[in-house]
Amino acid sequence: MADRRTFLQLIAQAPLVGGLFARNAYAAPTIKVPDYFAGLGVKPFINAAGTYTMLTASLMPPAVMEAMNYASRHFYRLEDVQDAVGKRLAELLGAEAAMVTSGAAGALTSGTAACLAGVDPKKIEQLPDLTGMKSEVLMQKAHRYGYDRSVRATGIRIVEIETAAELEQAANERTAMMLFFNDAGPRGQIDAAEWVRLGKKLGVPTFNDASADVPPVENLSKYVKMGFDLVTYSGGKGLCGPQSAGLLLGRKDLIAAAVRNTSPYGDSIGRGMKVNKEEMLGMLVAIELYMKRDHAAESREWDRRCGVIASAAKKFPSVTTQVVVPPIANHTPHLFIRWDDARLKIGPREVMNRLRAGTPSIEPCPMTDDKQLVFTVWMLQPGEAELVAGALTKILSKPV
Secondary structure (H helix, E strand, O other): OOHHHHHHHHHHHOOOHHHHHHHHHOOOOOOOOOOHHHOOOOOOEEEEOOHHHHHEEEEEHHHHHHHHHHOOOOOOOOHHHHHHHHHHHHHHHOOOOEEEEEEHHHHHHHHHHHHHOOOOHHHHHOOOOOOOOOEEEEEEEEHHOOHHHHOOOOEEEEEOOHHHHHHHHHHOOOOOEEEEEHHHHHOOOOOOOHHHHHHHHHHOOOEEEOOOOOOOHHHHHHHHHHHEEEEEEEOOOOOOOOOEEEHHHOOHHHHHHHHHOEEOOOOOOOOOOOHHHHHHHHHHHHHHHHHHOOHHHHHHHHHHHHHHHHHHHHOOOOOEEEEEEOOOOOOOOOOOOEEHHHOOOOOOHHHHHHHHHHHEEEOOOOOOOOOOEEEEOOOOOOOOHHHHHHHHHHHOOOOO
16 A cells, blocks of 8 residues: 555656546546436536536546545545645646645635734634734725635625725735735726735735636736735636635745645634545646646637537527627636527527426526526537537427
8 A cells, every 4th residue: 555655756756647647537437337316316417507616617537536536545644745736736837835725715714814823823723813913804895706705704804995095095004915806807996916016015915816717727827926925716617626626826934824724723714624635636637637738729619619509599580699708707608699589489598497407407607697598618528519509409499
């Protein structure tokens, strides 16, 4: 049986850990397993929606599962695995340091805790009681979002500002961190580069939540190179890693503190945010696979899939289609299909419901409403674009 030394030697010797598993990186699994979910009465669906957590996000390549299965067969000291995996991730992504977290939400909590408590055992144990500690995080009003709850879980108070002048006036001895929500960048008055500049001027750590902002692949290193002290990404979206994992990159001292403020340390605010060795190794292999992927070919395939579905829809009167790529988060083609309900005698929501109820079940994008039917295609598997097109044709042909 391999021991900790063997594992660390493998990490050190392999040019890429993913190379251990790359031979069958995208091959179909050969081992037959029971259809567990069918036995439980849970129905699968074709994912034409995207990487939504409620829809279980993305699928992991077989090589990631092989890595996780490998890790599951032996015992290792968790801190050794976290350190080794973090070191390799930092090398790959051009960061001072890195760690695997329990999703981007776990990274938000542990990263904020790092800015508040550092590695001071008394302060770590004291959270979320901030008596005698820094207690405020600065954030643009336009950047407020549901996930800042993960930051507020540490006990801090978010101070909203709108302009650079307001930020400088609001910064004081209680300010622990400046939080930037990357997807909301265009909605705020302070852009990412200026946010970093102000943070450095004021001596306040800056944290960028870029959780859904890969692709493009360049974004994995863009924001640490820009100067953000902490950056987080979701592991289970475009990166196709474990859905329960995420990445936190940044300053070496802050990453060391974030590690100490989360599991497995029993006195930390992040103790319940567990990440085991399987997810850590799986996340590393997912990153290596993602960085080696032919992203241009993948983009062409997404365009082809949109074309297949759009061509089927445009055979019907009054139907128009449009492909839109969001500029930041979920930066992949979204196919918008619109038509005159009176002419087709069915509306987009009813089409969505019938697609869901069909066999196979098909899940359109939640952006679907009374005016448009929306699909994303990046989570479709080979041949599924054609199935979506066929199901849509059938529904529009017989709307009643």
